[in-house]
Amino acid sequence: MYYYDYYPFWAGFFYSLGIELVTSSPTNRGIMEAGLKKASDDTCLPIKVLVGHLQAFKGVDAVFIPRLVSVEQKTYLCPKILGLPESVLGAVPEGIPVLTLNVNMREGRRSFLKELEKFGVQLGKSRGQIHQALSEAYKWLRHYEYLRKEGWDFEESISCFDQIMDKSTGDRIKKADNNTGTDELSYPEQDNRPTIALVGHSYLTYENYSNMNLLQKLKQKANLKVIENVKLEEIEAQHMSLRKKIFWSHAKKIFGAGNSYVSNLEVDGIIYLSCFGCGTDSLINDILARNARISHKPYMVITLDEHTGEAGVVTRLEAFVDMIERRLNNETNLSSYGECLDRNSSIV
DSSP states (O other), X not given: OOHHHHHHHHHHHHHHTTOOOOOOOXXXXXXHHHHHHHSOTTSOHXXXXXXXXXXXXXXXXXXXXXXXXXXXXXXXXXXXXXTTTGGGGGGSOTTXXXXXXXXXXXXXXXXXXXXXXXXXXXXXXXXXXXXXXXXXXXXXXXHHHHHHHTTOOHHHHHXXXXXXXXXXXXXXXXXXHTOOOOOOOOOOOOTTSOEEXXXXXXXXXXXXXXXXXXXXXXXXXXXXXXXXXXXXHHHHHHHHTSSSOOOBHHXXXXXXXXXXXXXXXXXXXXXXXXETTOHHHHHHHHHHHHHHHHTTOOEEEEEXXXXXXXXXXXXXXXXXXXXXXXXXHHXXXXXXXXXXXXXXXXXX
């Protein structure tokens, strides 16, 4: 569920401890169908995909499923993520043990370190080895964030960790250690195309099979903005405008980035990528939709589940882009006759 955010962290942690880390293959039809058969019907699509990935493991000594409670202070994760690993325990192949630990940053890094030390006892590692592995994990995470800031996509960034002992990669890691920039991701822009922002959970926006390769389709038709383009300071500023703070981590980022794009004149439209049955999305989407309506910003929601067809998604995407292009080309062609309408007018 947080693979696209923190995989480099755990890769660096286990690598430092001398433990081989094996990941499942990219999501495919077989993995999806296996998850649909095994997962509970009331879970969301990403959980069903996770169940399919768990069943794909063969010949491993253990499966690592951390209990993700909070990744930053004063926030929690989605209730369905909080229920891991118990809710997916039945999907783990028989005979393969499950390794887990609590990740709860609400209580600070010191509490997290204590959890890692307890986890190290299960792995047969000393406190000193765990401390060194934690330091290496943060180094890998900073390296990953640096590559994303430089414009690398997820696949390109991850490929570096397969060659982590290469000298050139090591140099980039050292450079990332000295980099204090924010998580920014940029794609080459073309002035003659509209700019569209895509907001949503990372396990949907970067999961190519589940979203039917939506990122690539968007980049072919428009200049693309994502959540990582918005600085953390801006997300916090947008969050402070609410009467009550959002206490779900992903929802907080989605709202902060989405609301920033609503008021950004360089962004011509916003697409909210959601999954059917997501409780946090039902709230955040409603807030963003209201704000977009007030600002007259084109806004579209794409809801995914196991029944979503690619043809329907492509049709809606093309219609949305065409609508934005017509608006950009014709919105300045105002008639010389008739009354001037204000922003709140609803009739012509």
